[in-house]
Amino acid sequence: MSRLIALVDSNNFYVSCERVFNPKLEGRPVIVLSSNDGCAVARSNEAKALGIKMGTPAFQMRDLIEKHQIQIFSSNYALYGDLSNRVMQTLQNFTPEVEVYSIDEAFVGLTGEVSDHALSIMRTTVKRWTGIPVSIGLAPTKTLAKIANRIAKRGEGTYILRDPDQVLENLPVGEVWGIGRQSTKKLTAYGITTALKLKQADLAWIKRQMGIVGVRIVKELRGTSCLPLELIPQPRKSCCVSRSFGHPVTDLEDLREAIATHTARAAHKLRRDNLSASLLAVFIATNRFNADLPYYRNSGTVGLSAPTNHTITLTKAALKALGPLYRVGDHYQKAGVWLTELTPAHEIQQDLFINHKSCEKGRKLMEVMDALNSQFGAGTVRCAAQGFEQSWRTKAEMRSPRYTTRWDELLIVP
Amino acid sequence: MFIITVPAGFPSPGEDYVEGPLDLNRYLVHHPAATFFVRVSGDSMVGAGIYPNDLLIVDRAITPTTGHIVIAVVNGDLTIKRLDISHGKVSLLPENPAYLPIHIDPAMSFDVWGVVTKAIHFLT
Numbered sequence: 001m002s003r004l005i006a007l008v009d010s011n012n013f014y015v016s017c018e019r020v021f022n023p024k025l026e027g028r029p030v031i032v033l034s035s036n037d038g039c040a041v042a043r044s045n046e047a048k049a050l051g052i053k054m055g056t057p058a059f060q061m062r063d064l065i066e067k068h069q070i071q072i073f074s075s076n077y078a079l080y081g082d083l084s085n086r087v088m089q090t091l092q093n094f095t096p097e098v099e100v101y102s103i104d105e106a107f108v109g110l111t112g113e114v115s116d117h118a119l120s121i122m123r124t125t126v127k128r129w130t131g132i133p134v135s136i137g138l139a140p141t142k143t144l145a146k147i148a149n150r151i152a153k154r155g156e157g158t159y160i161l162r163d164p165d166q167v168l169e170n171l172p173v174g175e176v177w178g179i180g181r182q183s184t185k186k187l188t189a190y191g192i193t194t195a196l197k198l199k200q201a202d203l204a205w206i207k208r209q210m211g212i213v214g215v216r217i218v219k220e221l222r223g224t225s226c227l228p229l230e231l232i233p234q235p236r237k238s239c240c241v242s243r244s245f246g247h248p249v250t251d252l253e254d255l256r257e258a259i260a261t262h263t264a265r266a267a268h269k270l271r272r273d274n275l276s277a278s279l280l281a282v283f284i285a286t287n288r289f290n291a292d293l294p295y296y297r298n299s300g301t302v303g304l305s306a307p308t309n310h311t312i313t314l315t316k317a318a319l320k321a322l323g324p325l326y327r328v329g330d331h332y333q334k335a336g337v338w339l340t341e342l343t344p345a346h347e348i349q350q351d352l353f354i355n356h357k358s359c360e361k362g363r364k365l366m367e368v369m370d371a372l373n374s375q376f377g378a379g380t381v382r383c384a385a386q387g388f389e390q391s392w393r394t395k396a397e398m399r400s401p402r403y404t405t406r407w408d409e410l411l412i413v414p
Numbered sequence: 415m416f417i418i419t420v421p422a423g424f425p426s427p428g429e430d431y432v433e434g435p436l437d438l439n440r441y442l443v444h445h446p447a448a449t450f451f452v453r454v455s456g457d458s459m460v461g462a463g464i465y466p467n468d469l470l471i472v473d474r475a476i477t478p479t480t481g482h483i484v485i486a487v488v489n490g491d492l493t494i495k496r497l498d499i500s501h502g503k504v505s506l507l508p509e510n511p512a513y514l515p516i517h518i519d520p521a522m523s524f525d526v527w528g529v530v531t532k533a534i535h536f537l538t
Contacts, residue, residue, distance in 0.1 A: 023487040023490050023491075023492065023525070023527070024490040024491075026490065085447075086447040086448070087447075089446070089447035090447045090448070093447075128448075128474060128475070129445065129447055129448035129474050129475050130447065130448065130474070131474070131527075403450070404450065404451075407451075410451055410452055410453045410469075411450070411452040411453065411492075412452070412453045412454075412455050413452050413453070413454060413455065413456075413470070413485055413492045413493065413494050414455050414456040414458075414492070414493060414494075
C-alpha cells in the first residue's frame with residue numbers, strides 16, 4: 001500500500017475566520033492587520049487583486065481603503081486560535097495522522113488509493129463544519145505536497161500530483177519549500193533554475209553545496225519521503241513574548257510595565273506546558289523605519305539560579321535586565337522577553353541553596369493565580385509591576401468579537 | 415477518576431458505581447468541532463420556543479432538511495427560521511404571525527449557516 005501526504009492549507013485563514021461570523025464580507029476586499037494595527041498580515045483575494053501586499057503599513061493603504069471600501073480588522077487571535085483547533089479536530093475525524101504544522105496548515109498521512117473524490121469530501125466537510133475553506137494537495141512527500149497544494153489553491157481546491165515532472169519543470173527553484181534566498185542565488189548561478197533541474201541534480205554535489213538539508217529536499221522531490229510526520233508536538237525550546245507599542249514609549253516606567261506584562265505572559269505559557277526556564281533575555285528597540293530618530297536596539301540576559309516558571313521571580317530578573325538597556329530620550333517601539341534553556345518543570349535538580357518550602361508556596365500561588373485568570377479573564381490577578389493603566393498597550397481598535405471564547409461576545413442573530 | 419479506597423472496615427457500597435459528574439457539554443454538544451453558540455435578538459420564532467436573548471446551540475455537522483430550525487444567510491444577512499423545502503422551492507418560515515415567510519428565489523444569495531439543535535432559555 002502506498003503512503004501519501006496531504007497538505008491541508010486554509011485559504012487566507014484570518015480573513016476566512018472573520019467571514020464565518022460576518023457573511024456580508026463574502027466577495028468584498030478584507031484585510032487583517034498585525035497585532036498593533038501596523039500592517040497587513042492577511043488579505044482576501046479581492047484585496048490581493050487591488051495590489052495590497054503582505055506587510056503593507058496601514059497608513060500607506062488609507063486611500064485605497066476608502067476608495068474600494070476595504071474592510072479592515074485588528075487581529076483577533078482568540079478567534080483564529082479556536083477556529084484553527086476546530087479545523088484540526090475535523091481533520092482528525094478522517095485519520096489520526098495529523099501533524100499541525102502551523103495555525104492554518106496541517107500535513108495529513110493517508111494510505112492506499114486516495115481519489116480526488118475523497119479529498120473533496122475532506123475539503124467540503126471542513127468547510128461545512130467550521131466555515132473555513134481549505135485547499136488540499138496530495139503527493140508522496142511533504143515537499144511535493146506543498147507544490148500540489150499551490151496548484152489546488154489556484155484551481156479546484158484539491159489536487160493530486162500524479163505527474164510531478166511536468167509541474168516541476170515550470171516551477172522556479174526558489175519556490176520549492178525549504179529553498180531560501182541564498183540557496184536560490186547559488187543554484188541559479190549553476191544553472192539550476194527550476195524544481196525539475198534541482199530534482200535531477202547530482203546528490204554528492206548538492207551535499208557539498210547545501211549539506212544534508214539540500215539532499216533531503218532533492219530526495220523528497222524524487223518522491224522519497226525524508227521528512228516524516230511529526231504527530232507528537234516537539235517540546236518547545238524557547239518562549240518569546242514581544243509586542244509593538246500602540247505609540248512610541250519614552251518613559252522607563254512604561255517600559256517596566258510592558259516588560260513585566262510580557263514576562264507574566266511568558267511565565268504562564270511555561271506553566272501551561274509544564275516547563276521551567278534557566279535563562280531570560282529582555283530586548284527593547286526603537287523604530288527602525290523612522291529616519292528622523294536614531295535606531296537603537298539592545299538586549300540583556302540574566303541567568304536564573306535555578307530553573308523556574310514563577311512569575312514574580314522571572315519578573316524581578318527581567319526588570320533587572322531592563323535597567324541598563326534604557327536610555328533617556330529614545331522613542332521605543334517594541335519590547336520583548338525571551339525565556340530559554342527550558343526543562344520539564346518536574347525534573348528540576350535539587351539545589352542545596354534553595355528553600356524548598358518557599359518554592360512550594362510559590363508554586364501554589366501561581367496555581368491560584370492561573371485559576372483566577374482563566375476563570376475571570378487574563379490579567380485579573382497580576383503583579384503590580386505590570387501596571388494598571390497600561391497606556392503603552394497596542395491598539396486593536398477594529399477587532400471583531402471573540403465569538404467562540406467569550407459568552408458576552410457571541411454572534412447575535414435577529 | 416480517583417476512587418477513594420477505604421482502608422479498613424465496611425467497603426463503600428458506592429465504589430462500584432462511581433460515575434463522572436453530569437457534563438452539560440457532552441449532553442448538549444455532539445460535534446464539538448462543528449458546534450457554535452449564538453445569541454438570539456429577535457422574536458420571529460417565539461412559536462417554536464425561541465425568545466429574545468436565548469442561547470442557541472448550532473450544529474454545522476448536521477445536514478439541513480425540511481423541518482429543521484436553521485440559522486440561514488439571505489443576501490448576507492443572518493436569520494433564524496424553520497427550513498421548508500417543497501416542490502424544489504426553499505422557504506424560511508417564521509413562527510410568529512407578525513412576520514412573513516421568506517421565499518428564496520434564484521436571484522437571492524442563500525446558505526444555511528447551521529442547524530439549531532437546542533435553545534437555552536434564561537428564566538431570570
